[in-house]
Amino acid sequence: MSAQARERGLVIIPTYNEADNIQRVIHGIRDQALPVDILVVDDSSPDGTAALVTAMKHEDDRLHLLTRPGKMGLGSAYIAGMKWALERDYAYIFEMDADLSHDPRYLSDLYWALGDHCLVLGSRYVQGVNVVNWPMGRLLLSWFANIYVRIVTGLPVHDATSGFKGFRREALESIDFDRIRSDGYSFQIELVFRAWKQGCDVHEISITFVERRSGISKMSKGVIWEAVWMVWYLRWLTLTGRI
Ligand SMILES: Nc1nc2c(ncn2[C@@H]2O[C@H](COP(=O)(O)OP(=O)(O)OP(=O)(O)O)[C@@H](O)[C@H]2O)c(=O)[nH]1
Numbered sequence: 001m002s003a004q005a006r007e008r009g010l011v012i013i014p015t016y017n018e019a020d021n022i023q024r025v026i027h028g029i030r031d032q033a034l035p036v037d038i039l040v041v042d043d044s045s046p047d048g049t050a051a052l053v054t055a056m057k058h059e060d061d062r063l064h065l066l067t068r069p070g071k072m073g074l075g076s077a078y079i080a081g082m083k084w085a086l087e088r089d090y091a092y093i094f095e096m097d098a099d100l101s102h103d104p105r106y107l108s109d110l111y112w113a114l115g116d117h118c119l120v121l122g123s124r125y126v127q128g129v130n131v132v133n134w135p136m137g138r139l140l141l142s143w144f145a146n147i148y149v150r151i152v153t154g155l156p157v158h159d160a161t162s163g164f165k166g167f168r169r170e171a172l173e174s175i176d177f178d179r180i181r182s183d184g185y186s187f188q189i190e191l192v193f194r195a196w197k198q199g200c201d202v203h204e205i206s207i208t209f210v211e212r213r214s215g216i217s218k219m220s221k222g223v224i225w226e227a228v229w230m231v232w233y234l235r236w237l238t239l240t241g242r243i
């Protein structure tokens with residue numbers, strides 16, 4: 001095992017009504033045998049997601065649960081998790097969805113790539129298109145959204161909206177979370193953009209994304225419109241030297 005193998009990581013998993021999926025995701029992560037803790041950030045899911053995590057905590061002392069009083073949004077759940085991580089001594093910090101769209105076996109790839117890069121994205125579009133079970137409309141929207149983000153912001157990545165990624169601690173330390181306002185897809189774009197602007201090298205590894213089979217999607221049209229405008233805000237920040 002190399003020195004990198006001892007870097008301690010934290011996988012942050014935001015959840016809202018993921019009772020069908022959360023235990024499988026946690027088992028999947030543990031199967032990777034990586035030196036990582038897991039933090040589930042649950043917004044008091046009515047379906048009892050948190051109770052399932054609590055039950056697993058008895059057998060896994062590297063599993064943690066942060067419960068918030070109500071549904072407060074994906075972006076703020078990640079920020080709460082990232083602040084929690086930075087208060088502790090994790091070297092690597094990962095984002096991952098609970099709905100099994102992100103296969104835990106790629107976590108190993110993200111983990112090892114962080115030895116050489118400060119931000120690693122699990123990318124659906126780095127080698128063609130690797131998405132399973134999305135209707136054509138959604139696929140085209142996501143694909144063109146990423147081209148749009150690249151053109152407007154200059155961010156040199158193929159999948160800026162990916163929710164599966166790993167940061168070295170320094171990448172997150174360089175970001176002022178209190179300036180981040182966005183949620184959903186915008187949040188993902190803004191976080192990568194800010195880290196990149198701080199000089200962080202962004203590396204993409206190819207993943208296959210599989211649409212959720214269980215549970216209900218929380219994404220909405222509002223989330224898409226937020227991203228449409230937000231990229232122009234990022235460009236404005238750049239042009240005016242504010243970032
Ligand atoms: N804590 C918390 N988690 C959330 C919130 N909204 C979504 N999530 C979680 O964030 C992750 C991504 O949300 P999804 O609903 O899967 O969104 P998506 O992946 O863009 O869309 P689909 O996979 O098509 O449903 C999942 O693990 C959700 O449970 C929220 O307000 N609070």
Ligand SMILES: [Mg+2]
Pocket residue numbers: 097099101212
């Ligand atoms: Mg999903």
